[in-house]
Amino acid sequence: MTRRGLRDHPLVNLTLARMREFLREPEAVFWVYVFPLILVVALGVAFRNRPVEAVRVVVREGAAAESVAAALNRSPRFQAAVCDESEGRRRLRAGRADVMVAALSGATPRYEYAFDPTRAESVLARNAVDDFLQREAGRRDAVEAADLPLDEPGARYIDFLVPGLLGMGLMGGGL
Structure with missing residues (x-):
């Protein structure tokens, strides 16, 4: 043409x-x-990619509160603060804390957790804090496990x- x-x-x-x-x-x-x-x-x-937020933990005032908060703050996964029970409950209610830990006195260390079971992040925070404190107290895992984070394009x-x-x-x- x-x-x-x-x-x-x-x-x-x-x-x-x-x-x-x-x-x-x-x-x-x-x-x-x-x-x-x-x-x-x-x-x-x-x-956008954001880093995982630290678990916000309130440690109830008591004899071992400072040592528990210091142990939690050594890990980058946790952000711990010591306060009284009423302030801790107020923070939990407002969503400014994920879990409240109370170190109970006795012959062996015992912990009491206050959390909102209807909030998934609160339940996960309770489990993460408990796992960390148990390991700090000397618990050994029966099976060794490794984390392999998935960071592939297109995922x-x-x-x-x-x-x-x-x-x-x-x-x-x-x-």
């Missing part, structure tokens, strides 16, 4: 007419190209959501 013949071809004219019609509607351009980009930025902010929700949104936007623009 000659150059003149290509410009007069019906498929070329139909494609150009559809593109001009699409570009004359700014709301269509917004929803097909601009909105998905805004959505990608918003989802990128919402699903997060956002890693396949964004390409899908972009593909959907491009497909919608081509219709």
